[in-house]
Amino acid sequence: MLKMILTPRFGEIDGMKHVNNNVIGEWFELAREELYRYFIPDLDLSLEKWTLILVRNETDFLGQIRYGENVEIRTYILKIGNSSFTVGNEVWQENEIKAKGKSIIIHYDYINEKSMKIPGEIREKLNQHFLKEEDIGKSN
Amino acid sequence: MLKMILTPRFGEIDGMKHVNNNVIGEWFELAREELYRYFIPDLDLSLEKWTLILVRNETDFLGQIRYGENVEIRTYILKIGNSSFTVGNEVWQENEIKAKGKSIIIHYDYINEKSMKIPGEIREKLNQHFLKEEDIGKSN
Amino acid sequence: MLKMILTPRFGEIDGMKHVNNNVIGEWFELAREELYRYFIPDLDLSLEKWTLILVRNETDFLGQIRYGENVEIRTYILKIGNSSFTVGNEVWQENEIKAKGKSIIIHYDYINEKSMKIPGEIREKLNQHFLKEEDIGKSN
Amino acid sequence: MLKMILTPRFGEIDGMKHVNNNVIGEWFELAREELYRYFIPDLDLSLEKWTLILVRNETDFLGQIRYGENVEIRTYILKIGNSSFTVGNEVWQENEIKAKGKSIIIHYDYINEKSMKIPGEIREKLNQHFLKEEDIGKSN
Numbered sequence: 001m002l003k004m005i006l007t008p009r010f011g012e013i014d015g016m017k018h019v020n021n022n023v024i025g026e027w028f029e030l031a032r033e034e035l036y037r038y039f040i041p042d043l044d045l046s047l048e049k050w051t052l053i054l055v056r057n058e059t060d061f062l063g064q065i066r067y068g069e070n071v072e073i074r075t076y077i078l079k080i081g082n083s084s085f086t087v088g089n090e091v092w093q094e095n096e097i098k099a100k101g102k103s104i105i106i107h108y109d110y111i112n113e114k115s116m117k118i119p120g121e122i123r124e125k126l127n128q129h130f131l132k133e134e135d136i137g138k139s140n
Numbered sequence: 141m142l143k144m145i146l147t148p149r150f151g152e153i154d155g156m157k158h159v160n161n162n163v164i165g166e167w168f169e170l171a172r173e174e175l176y177r178y179f180i181p182d183l184d185l186s187l188e189k190w191t192l193i194l195v196r197n198e199t200d201f202l203g204q205i206r207y208g209e210n211v212e213i214r215t216y217i218l219k220i221g222n223s224s225f226t227v228g229n230e231v232w233q234e235n236e237i238k239a240k241g242k243s244i245i246i247h248y249d250y251i252n253e254k255s256m257k258i259p260g261e262i263r264e265k266l267n268q269h270f271l272k273e274e275d276i277g278k279s280n
Numbered sequence: 281m282l283k284m285i286l287t288p289r290f291g292e293i294d295g296m297k298h299v300n301n302n303v304i305g306e307w308f309e310l311a312r313e314e315l316y317r318y319f320i321p322d323l324d325l326s327l328e329k330w331t332l333i334l335v336r337n338e339t340d341f342l343g344q345i346r347y348g349e350n351v352e353i354r355t356y357i358l359k360i361g362n363s364s365f366t367v368g369n370e371v372w373q374e375n376e377i378k379a380k381g382k383s384i385i386i387h388y389d390y391i392n393e394k395s396m397k398i399p400g401e402i403r404e405k406l407n408q409h410f411l412k413e414e415d416i417g418k419s420n
Numbered sequence: 421m422l423k424m425i426l427t428p429r430f431g432e433i434d435g436m437k438h439v440n441n442n443v444i445g446e447w448f449e450l451a452r453e454e455l456y457r458y459f460i461p462d463l464d465l466s467l468e469k470w471t472l473i474l475v476r477n478e479t480d481f482l483g484q485i486r487y488g489e490n491v492e493i494r495t496y497i498l499k500i501g502n503s504s505f506t507v508g509n510e511v512w513q514e515n516e517i518k519a520k521g522k523s524i525i526i527h528y529d530y531i532n533e534k535s536m537k538i539p540g541e542i543r544e545k546l547n548q549h550f551l552k553e554e555d556i557g558k559s560n
Binding site: 302328330 | 436441442445446449465466467472473474475476477478479480481530
């Protein structure tokens with residue numbers, strides 16, 4: 001499981017004085033960057049080099065996240081298919097889970113507009129962060 | 141079904157030259173505002189007056205959305221429960237559906253931190269925008 | 281002077297219950313799009329076609345902008361140089377000016393990384409929106 | 421001088437494959453948080469406790485900031501007035517300054533809607549980060 005610490009930004013708080021739901025997706029995307037580097041080590045954004053496309057997001061907002069206190073973002077792998085993989089993410093603040101999400105990402109060839117098989121060595125790296133569905137949201 | 145036209149902003153485009161996935165959630169939130177006004181006519185953000193809380197988002201990214209061309213956001217009701225309701229949203233560009241999502245929203249008392257029954261007159265207004273699950277994503 | 285109407289998004293409001301200052305820049309960028317089309321009619325983002333680069337922003341935040349009420353964004357030209365031009369922007373809400381800004385933009389060749397002269401026909405179009413510095417912020 | 425390291429987010433990159441100009445303001449706001457804590461130690465966002473309001477931003481965009489490489493945000497004080505102070509900020513990437521800005525912030529009473537004198541002990545803390553105008557943008 002990957003973990004990173006983040007400081008909520010003043011502008012990420014909304015009118016109800018808690019982090020706006022759309023911000024959570026930006027945090028999760030940032031936390032997935034370490035996985036993206038398995039596919040694109042230098043994160044080069046050219047159509048020739050970038051090979052990932054997000055096709056689905058699911059997020060449950062479990063509690064309100066407040067300003068002035070850091071959060072921890074957790075990242076793990078829930079499923080590895082032939083050409084796609086599912087990443088799980090969580091936000092924790094003050095020892096409570098505040099949001100959890102799943103993202104389905106396809107290994108994708110932008111030039112020829114088709115999916116690509118995930119190579120074995122990347123599959124192995126992803127596998128190191130595997131978490132069983134029943135362990136989602138459990139503190140550790 | 142509610143429809144609104146939106147112009148993608150330059151900064152909403154990401155490095156792959158298409159609208160970033162997290163922006164879609166902001167668009168959907170904006171498009172739901174008309175429904176929010178059924179509950180809070182003046183959209184007053186005080187804890188006493190604001191009575192809605194988002195608890196779940198699901199989004200499928202079906203196609204890339206480009207800069208320089210307006211999009212249409214469609215909004216409809218998929219389910220009305222006792223104290224919660226499910227809103228469906230779609231993004232269309234150049235006669236193609238590009239993303240669709242579902243959001244579960246609870247009628248919520250922020251002071252006492254508990255859900256509230258949706259009043260009959262609001263239920264009726266929501267009902268006017270009801271769409272059957274099997275009609276999702278069909279152009280009309 | 282160009283004018284456009286915009287609805288503040290729920291997530292654009294910050295913890296003080298007013299539009300966050302960084303959002304104003306996104307609104308101004310959107311409002312300048314009509315000017316950008318003089319240079320790049322289809323707003324094609326390729327390095328070969330896109331020819332504008334922002335080099336300076338100044339913004340004065342004059343009043344708090346609230347949720348639930350549309351704003352009007354005004355856009356005009358303050359200066360046209362050899363290869364750069366200065367755009368002025370204002371936000372109005374409920375007949376009051378809430379923010380005003382200036383942006384310096386350079387006509388720029390991204391491939392050769394150098395500024396380019398603004399062609400006469402574009403200069404003429406920009407000139408149609410010219411406003412004298414002393415008229416900034418005056419309602420009309 | 422305060423320094424913090426930040427990782428540009430995928431969605432912060434725009435269609436020209438560099439960090440969008442409006443994002444810089446969000447980074448600077450985050451970097452100023454340590455100064456905000458001098459005034460509001462727990463960053464409580466209530467009208468009674470929050471006492472800062474931003475009234476002006478100036479930003480020069482000096483170079484393109486790319487994805488995949490961390491940035492350093494620098495923060496210092498340029499001026500301390502009776503009830504306002506001016507913060508300077510810089511973004512550095514790969515040993516080059518990429519943007520610099522100034523923000524004027526007022527010590528403000530939101531309830532009575534008027535500015536307040538900056539207390540002596542806060543003034544002293546701010547003073548520790550003082551930088552002379554002629555030293556702006558110099559690497560150290």
